[in-house]
Amino acid sequence: MNVDRRSFIKTSGMFAAGGVMLPTFLQSCHNEQISANVKSYLDHFEVSAEMLQKVIAAAMSKGGHYADLYFEHKITNSISLEDGKVNRAYSNVDFGVGIRVLKGDQTGFAYSENISMEDMLKAAKLAANIADQPTDFTPVGINEKAPADFYRISKQWTDITIQDKVPFVQKINDKVFSLDEKVSKVNAFLGDETSYVLFYNSEGRLTYDYRPMMRLGAVCVMEKDGQIENSYAARSFRSGFEVMTDQLVDEIANEAIEKTNILFEAGKPKAGEMPVVLGAGGSGILLHEAIGHTFEADFNRKGTSIFSDKFGKKVAENFINIIDDGTLPYDRGAINIDDEGNDVQKTYLVKDGILNSYIHDRISAQYYGVEPTGNGRRESFRHMPLPRMRSTYMENGPHTVDDILSQVDYGVYVDNFSNGEVKIGAGDFTFFVKSGYIIEKGKLTRPIKDINIVGNGPQALADITMAANDYKNDSGTWTCGKDGQSVPVTLGLPTVLVKKMTVGGTNA
Amino acid sequence: MTKEEKYNLAKWAMNHALENGAQQVSVTIANSVSSSVEVREQKIDKLEQAIQSGLSIRLFVDGRYSAHSTSRLKKEELAHFIEEAIAGTRFLSEDEFRTLPDPELYYKGGGENLELLDTDFEKIDPQEKIKLAFDAESEVFGKDERLISVSASYYDSKNERVMVTSNGFEGDSANSVFGIYTSVSVKGGDARPEGGWNESAIQYANLKKEGAGSIALEKALSKIGQQKIKSGTMPMIVENRQVGRLFGPLINALSGAEIQQKNSFLIDKLNEKVVSEKLTLTDDPFILGGRGSRLFDGEGLATQKRTIFDKGVLKTYYIDTYYGKKLEMAPTSGSTTNLVFETGDKDLQGLIASVEKGIFVTGFNGGNSNGTSGDFSYGIEGFLIENGKITKPVAEMNITGNMLQLWSGIGEIGKDVNLNSSWRTPSILFEQVDFSGL
Numbered sequence: 001m002n003v004d005r006r007s008f009i010k011t012s013g014m015f016a017a018g019g020v021m022l023p024t025f026l027q028s029c030h031n032e033q034i035s036a037n038v039k040s041y042l043d044h045f046e047v048s049a050e051m052l053q054k055v056i057a058a059a060m061s062k063g064g065h066y067a068d069l070y071f072e073h074k075i076t077n078s079i080s081l082e083d084g085k086v087n088r089a090y091s092n093v094d095f096g097v098g099i100r101v102l103k104g105d106q107t108g109f110a111y112s113e114n115i116s117m118e119d120m121l122k123a124a125k126l127a128a129n130i131a132d133q134p135t136d137f138t139p140v141g142i143n144e145k146a147p148a149d150f151y152r153i154s155k156q157w158t159d160i161t162i163q164d165k166v167p168f169v170q171k172i173n174d175k176v177f178s179l180d181e182k183v184s185k186v187n188a189f190l191g192d193e194t195s196y197v198l199f200y201n202s203e204g205r206l207t208y209d210y211r212p213m214m215r216l217g218a219v220c221v222m223e224k225d226g227q228i229e230n231s232y233a234a235r236s237f238r239s240g241f242e243v244m245t246d247q248l249v250d251e252i253a254n255e256a257i258e259k260t261n262i263l264f265e266a267g268k269p270k271a272g273e274m275p276v277v278l279g280a281g282g283s284g285i286l287l288h289e290a291i292g293h294t295f296e297a298d299f300n301r302k303g304t305s306i307f308s309d310k311f312g313k314k315v316a317e318n319f320i321n322i323i324d325d326g327t328l329p330y331d332r333g334a335i336n337i338d339d340e341g342n343d344v345q346k347t348y349l350v351k352d353g354i355l356n357s358y359i360h361d362r363i364s365a366q367y368y369g370v371e372p373t374g375n376g377r378r379e380s381f382r383h384m385p386l387p388r389m390r391s392t393y394m395e396n397g398p399h400t401v402d403d404i405l406s407q408v409d410y411g412v413y414v415d416n417f418s419n420g421e422v423k424i425g426a427g428d429f430t431f432f433v434k435s436g437y438i439i440e441k442g443k444l445t446r447p448i449k450d451i452n453i454v455g456n457g458p459q460a461l462a463d464i465t466m467a468a469n470d471y472k473n474d475s476g477t478w479t480c481g482k483d484g485q486s487v488p489v490t491l492g493l494p495t496v497l498v499k500k501m502t503v504g505g506t507n508a
Numbered sequence: 509m510t511k512e513e514k515y516n517l518a519k520w521a522m523n524h525a526l527e528n529g530a531q532q533v534s535v536t537i538a539n540s541v542s543s544s545v546e547v548r549e550q551k552i553d554k555l556e557q558a559i560q561s562g563l564s565i566r567l568f569v570d571g572r573y574s575a576h577s578t579s580r581l582k583k584e585e586l587a588h589f590i591e592e593a594i595a596g597t598r599f600l601s602e603d604e605f606r607t608l609p610d611p612e613l614y615y616k617g618g619g620e621n622l623e624l625l626d627t628d629f630e631k632i633d634p635q636e637k638i639k640l641a642f643d644a645e646s647e648v649f650g651k652d653e654r655l656i657s658v659s660a661s662y663y664d665s666k667n668e669r670v671m672v673t674s675n676g677f678e679g680d681s682a683n684s685v686f687g688i689y690t691s692v693s694v695k696g697g698d699a700r701p702e703g704g705w706n707e708s709a710i711q712y713a714n715l716k717k718e719g720a721g722s723i724a725l726e727k728a729l730s731k732i733g734q735q736k737i738k739s740g741t742m743p744m745i746v747e748n749r750q751v752g753r754l755f756g757p758l759i760n761a762l763s764g765a766e767i768q769q770k771n772s773f774l775i776d777k778l779n780e781k782v783v784s785e786k787l788t789l790t791d792d793p794f795i796l797g798g799r800g801s802r803l804f805d806g807e808g809l810a811t812q813k814r815t816i817f818d819k820g821v822l823k824t825y826y827i828d829t830y831y832g833k834k835l836e837m838a839p840t841s842g843s844t845t846n847l848v849f850e851t852g853d854k855d856l857q858g859l860i861a862s863v864e865k866g867i868f869v870t871g872f873n874g875g876n877s878n879g880t881s882g883d884f885s886y887g888i889e890g891f892l893i894e895n896g897k898i899t900k901p902v903a904e905m906n907i908t909g910n911m912l913q914l915w916s917g918i919g920e921i922g923k924d925v926n927l928n929s930s931w932r933t934p935s936i937l938f939e940q941v942d943f944s945g946l
Contacts, residue, residue: 082769083834085601089574091593096579108555113579126557162599185770221770221880228770228880271739271908271944289874302548303656304693304700382558421874421887425693425700426734428904430874430887452875452885452906458698504875504885504906507741507942 038144041198041208045071045097045115052200053139054117055099058124060137060202064101064108066362067127068201070339071097071115072381075158078191079165081173086166098381099123103131105301105363109384140204147209147336148344150329153240157192157212160241165190168244172218175253180261184228185221190214192241199341209336213238213488215477216248220256224264231259231416231434236332236477236488243330259416262435266449269438271505275408276453276498277439279415281472284491286498287322287392288480289420289429290457291315295324295349295357296375296387296482297364299424306427306457307355315355316461319397322350324359326374326390332475333391333490335377340385344374349392350461361387379485389480393492397467404466404497406442412503413437413444414453427457455501468495509539509561511680514670517563517581522672524587525567529594532568532608534673534807537561537581542665543634547641550649553659565590569597573606605833608807613839614677615804615811622794622801624683626711629666637662640717644690647721652729654694660721661689664712677808686715690724696732703727708928710797727870730891734903736945737892743866743919744907744941745859745893748926750869751933757877757884757911758783759844762816762824764831766879773882773912777822783915785819786852793845800846800930809841816847820916847931851923856935859922861896867905867943868893875906882911888943905945914938 042048052069059067076092097115101108101124108130110123172188195211217234233255237243278286291307299305307315316322326335326344335344340362348356358364361376364387377388405413414436422429433451437444455463473492480489509517518535525533539561546554563586564577574597578589644660664687670680687708693700705723709715746754761772774782793811795801802811807829815823827835828842860868868891875886889903919937926933 079600085603087573087601087603087606089596089600091574091576091596093578093580093589106551106553106555110557113559113561127555130552130555162596166599187769223770230771230880268908271906271942273946302659302693304702306698306700308700382560384554384556418876419874423702423873423889423903425702426731426889426903427699428873428887428889430906432874432876432885450876450878450881450883450885451908452887454873454887454904454906456904502736502904502906502944502946504908504944505942506908507739507944 036210038206038208041196044073044196045198047115049142049206051117052206055120055124056200056202057137057139058121059099059101059128061134062128063131063133063135064103064128066102066202068100068199068340069097070378070381071198072195074193074195074380076191076193077157078189079162079169080187080189081169082187084173086169089162094380096381097123098383099127100384101127101130102363105367106130107384111382140202142206143204145205145207147207148327150327150334150336151212151238153212153242155241157194157214157241164241168216168249171246171249172253175249176218176220176256179253179257180222182222182224183220184223186218188218190216199337201341205341207337207341211238212240213332214243216244216252217477218252218256220260222260227264229260229263231256231263233259234477235475237330237475238332238334239330259435262447263449266435266447268451269412269448269503269505271503271507273500273502275411276501276503277404277408277411277413278493278496278498279413280468280470280493280495281415282417282474282476282491283415284393284474284493285417285420285431286460287394287493288389288489288491289422289431290455290460291322291349292324292389292392293422293482294424294427294457295359297358297360297368298387300358301364301367305424310355310458311358313355314353315458316350316353316464318353319467320350320353320464321348321395323347323395324349324375324389324392328391328473331391331473331490332478332488333389335374335390338374338376339378340372340376342372342374342376347373359387359389361385377487379487383485386483386485388482388487389489391473391490391492393471393473394467394494394496396469396471396494397496399466399468401468401470401495404468404495405439407466407497408439409441411439412448413439422457428454429457430454451504453501453503455498460498460501463499464496465499466497470494511668511670515672518670518672520583521563521565521586521590522674525565525590525594526674528591530567530569532674534566534608534671536564536669536671538667538669540665540667542663543637544661544663545638545641546659546661547645548659550645552638565593567593567597568606568608569594571602571604572597572600573603574600605830607829608673608675609809609829609839611676613810614808615679619803622803623797624681624710624801625666626684628712629684632712637664640688643718644688644721648690648692648725652694652725654696654729654732656693656695656700658690658692658721663687663689671808673808679804679808681802684710686712688715688717688720690720692724692728694728694732699734701728701731701734703731706928731889731901734889734901736904737902738946739944741940741942743863744938745863745866745868746936746938747868747870748922748924748933748935750872751936752929752931753872753886754914755931755933757882758915760879761882762826764825764827764835764842767825768831768834771879773880774822778825780822781820782822782912783817783820784918786918786921787817787820787915788850789817790814790848791816791824791845792848795846798846798930800844802845805841805843807842809839811841811845814840845930849921849925849932849934851925851934852921854920854922856922856924859920859935859937860893860898862920863893863937864895866893867891867902868898877911884909884911905943908942908944914941
């Protein structure tokens with residue numbers, strides 16, 4: 001219940017749940033390919049439109065102004081390698097329905113792991129208690145809505161056996177060992193996830209989504225003259241098994257080696273304020289922490305964000321455009337519908353330097369009188385939706401990387417991160433740098449590692465004085481935490497210069 | 509589900525796995541009931557209720573290993589789930605180190621009641637729970653003109669589980685928790701500092717029902733005017749509730765998995781002095797009503813009271829059955845129970861009074877520690893101490909160093925132990941720490 005922390009974690013995968021080749025568990029859909037239409041999803045969850053209407057009526061019976069049902073069946077598998085062998089598998093099956101009732105901005109929420117009428121009605125009545133004026137709800141007609149199609153796949157994970165998956169994990173291990181004699185340990189993993197989602201609300205909207213996800217990666221441990229270092233590389237996409245290629249394996253293995261090797265020579269910078277150049281790609285963590293969370297409209301609606309009174313105001317240089325996008329094909333942060341059944345957008349948070357939009361869920365969109373942006377997300381049917389990011393990035397700017405570096409007399413260049421955090425009200429955010437370089441007189445000199453950088457959101461945003469034309473999306477296993485709920489996201493950035501931030505280091 | 513129903517289902521699942529090709533099996537069934545209510549602007553903002561149950565199974569099949577869990581508990585589906593899981597396990601590589609624990613090490617019953625469950629859990633009036641949240645909010649709402657927002661929550665949960673293994677373990681446990689959390693935002697210049705406070709208890713009667721709101725407000729107000737100060741090396745006091753952030757990496761380095769995978773800075777250090785002689789730490793699973801108390805661990809191993817550090821000398825690693833076999837070491841247990849520090853003489857005020865110039869850290873903001881080297885860097889907030897007194901709030905700063913050096917440089921351990929957590933941490937004064945700010 002640590003509400004003032006917004007942790008942002010890059011998971012190391014190995015310890016997450018997941019496992020074998022488990023197909024779906026409902027006898028009715030065993031080994032069947034589920035079709036992309038509402039009826040298939042109703043059948044999958046063994047419910048009918050009439051049942052959904054009855055449950056909604058129960059949810060609305062105490063005078064709520066809105067209610068929704070979120071059915072989810074999620075199958076998670078992973079296999080992993082330790083000490084040279086793919087010798088462990090994990091799996092998890094989760095199944096149930098979350099029932100939410102809104103009255104103004106008040107929320108009642110309950111869920112059931114059983115989808116019988118009796119259990120659903122019981123949960124609906126619990127959630128209904130947020131309101132207290134019994135009323136008769138007249139069901140509205142069913143309004144079927146086809147979802148978008150941002151991640152059409154050809155090979156479903158539920159059709160793939162563990163036997164098909166093992167060789168890729170083994171190959172990463174062998175490749176990493178072959179690339180460098182210093183390698184002493186490798187932990188490699190492949191995880192996949194398949195979610196079936198069915199959504200219905202009191203306005204009649206009936207929609208669904210099929211959400212695949214994969215992650216493949218490795219931790220590499222190297223030893224040299226008694227010094228031990230490790231680093232991590234991974235990729236994650238909303239893709240099917242067709243994404244698994246030797247090229248992907250090589251890319252991950254090479255990156256793990258490269259990121260580990262740099263650490264042997266790396267040291268610490270001087271402690272204090274200095275210019276920070278953020279390399280293209282994973283440096284998008286700056287946007288996620290410095291402005292992303294503080295743009296989430298639940299905080300702004302309550303006035304607790306440092307950006308609460310900055311809507312429509314100039315917050316950055318004119319060349320800066322920052323986007324939160326749920327529509328990137330096969331992106332880890334993409335969603336065909338959000339978890340409130342809404343259409344998903346590419347949303348400009350900052351346009352030409354002006355604060356253009358907050359990040360909305362249904363409650364905040366109504367509060368601000370705007371259309372929902374498709375950012376209402378939840379970890380599972382056990383959780384209520386909140387305004388959450390998807391893929392957060394900055395468009396290219398007018399400068400070049402050389403222009404940017406040449407401006408720095410002494411500072412740091414950073415491009416490899418593990419985690420970050422932000423305090424919404426103070427606006428202070430941090431990100432942890434796994435590796436980077438010191439910049440001296442415009443040149444990258446000594447490598448650095450394991451330092452935290454701290455800044456203040458509005459100040460850091462205003463201090464982005466240059467942005468290059470080399471935008472890159474980072475397809476690592478980024479996972480965002482808020483109020484105890486984790487959701488997958490991505491981020492991206494072109495190379496930028498932040499005039500000054502406080503860099504961890506030594507005072508010697 | 510009753511305890512008997514859980515045992516019956518767990519044994520049925522275990523037998524089904526044994527009949528279908530597994531040689532060893534461990535099954536756990538857990539269920540929980542939880543509720544929470546959050547109050548904002550003198551009305552209920554969120555009301556949540558949940559009943560949850562799940563089965564997890566560990567399978568040892570022809571020298572191979574896998575683990576699975578599901579919330580689908582109908583026998584027909586479970587049978588299919590288990591059969592598929594066994595079939596999949598056969599495609600993995602053999603792992604000679606995977607077995608159930610030595611039955612000699614299992615908890616065999618007869619332990620005393622650790623008082624972890626409020627047996628009146630169901631009897632508490634829901635209206636009374638809601639009132640506690642309203643009361644906590646009322647301690648703050650309208651009480652200060654700088655107030656922007658206050659939300660107060662009451663939450664509770666009851667968790668029960670049973671575990672059976674095919675080589676003879678049977679055990680069950682249950683616990684409850686009740687809590688009140690208040691979060692406050694205030695206006696101070698451009699910033700909107702937040703303060704939060706949590707009270708919790710295992711027995712409803714022991715829950716401190718007043719004060720979470722007032723403390724949260726006080727904490728938020730004390731942060732108005734936070735500024736970074738000049739970089740420098742100076743003493744640091746870390747508030748008791750925050751010590752875990754710096755102690756976690758030290759405990760993590762004692763884990764069998766991390767040691768065997770070379771992701772630890774304490775490999776081959778048993779019986780060596782690795783940190784300050786001021787650190788003596790015991791892992792005590794038997795404290796009545798202790799948040800981490802238990803009679804057996806996740807594998808069924810009987811817990812024992814153990815010394816972890818004795819005057820700075822490392823005495824115990826946390827080793828489970830699997831990594832014990834890989835490391836050729838006897839298993840202790842893979843996880844901590846209650847961590848108990850040998851405390852000093854001073855309370856927090858006494859520690860602060862002993863510092864001429866330093867920083868009192870009351871919160872962390874991100875950061876991390878390198879598992880192999882112990883090098884760390886964390887964002888912090890807190891207060892500047894000058895001549896034994898708190899003079900102004902600080903934030904947007906980092907501390908950077910190395911875990912072994914930090915813990916070798918303990919100035920003094922306080923006596924103000926935080927009993928709201930299984931890690932019973934006191935406030936601690938560290939002698940010299942690198943701060944970066946301006």
